[in-house]
Amino acid sequence: MMTAAAPVLPVRTPRHGQTRQLLVDTAMRLFRDGGYEKTTMRAIALAAGVSVGNAYYYFGSKDELVREFYGQLQAEHLARCLPLLREGQSLGEHLRAILGAGLDVLGPYHGFGPVFVSAAMGTSVPAGAPARQASVELFREAVRRSRPLPPLAVRASLPDLLSLLHRGITLYWAYDSSPRQERTRRLIANGVPLVAKLVVLARLPVVRKIIEETAGLIRGEKA
Template identity: 50%
Template structure:
């Protein structure tokens, strides 16, 4: 690793630590530079703004989530247990940021925000998260119904976004209400998917998939 790469990594690591410890709103580029022992200009050379560092946070969280999910999925075969493992490990990884979760939501929820998870600049982090759900679906035994298999990872990721929003505002001890939501909702989802195998009922699912495809990007 070159010295330039080392400096960039240092600035990113310091920023992520400060996000965890004092929150996004209170962290400034000047304070990041001071903590990292570099000039403010040097910090801006690597990251044009705090928003750029939020992308680093997204990537960091997704990488950690992928590693934890892969480990948890080793002992999970059916889709219900694999999806529970994927969602719970996601909550585990996000836990250190819970106190400041609303700050990130307020920043990212604006349609024009460069750190909006649906923005072009967030493509790498979004794809990394989708890959986690693809792994959960593709390794399931028995496999998910064929007609929904290709669309399922993205639909589950959207559910995960909803769970994340619930988690941000969950003030229960250790966010146990969110954990109960996951444990209760996942079996409902997987039982609902079984309807794809019932000829008459599956038409409703076809309509859902058609709507989902029509509103993409």
């Protein structure tokens, strides 16, 4: 009895990475020009000069394309922020730098901001996804370089909490229709000092308990 032939898969060569990136770049252009909902995987493959089967080999859905692109934006965000995190600066200064740079990186793609929120940051995305882990590590570095250092009792929990804050800011940005998303920028300008004060107040048992319980909820989400 004859057995079915195994499917022929693309060989992983340097061209493999080039094709993958071509699909991402083409998808983002089509999303900007025609909208996310109206753009199909077939249209992306056609515009990229790739067969539909090959496109699905690299990415199983449009959401996967968005997650890949969001991961690249996170890498760009990290590269922009690290030189801005200087030893001796306050946590508030570091937060303003990180959150402001985040808006600058995402800015050109505000037209389909809600798609980012749904595909790249939604509940279907694992808590341990690379983009989320990169965000936590960025805030961990911000905490480590801050002076004065945050209270020891909450220092280990802060990166997760600040990453969650960043996700909330991104959600607000996605639906902010003000010019250049100025409302989001004001939210950062007014909110960062409050966050910095709350961290200082973490020396008080009642505030520390709230922070610890919130961090516990986040750790439960990751489990």
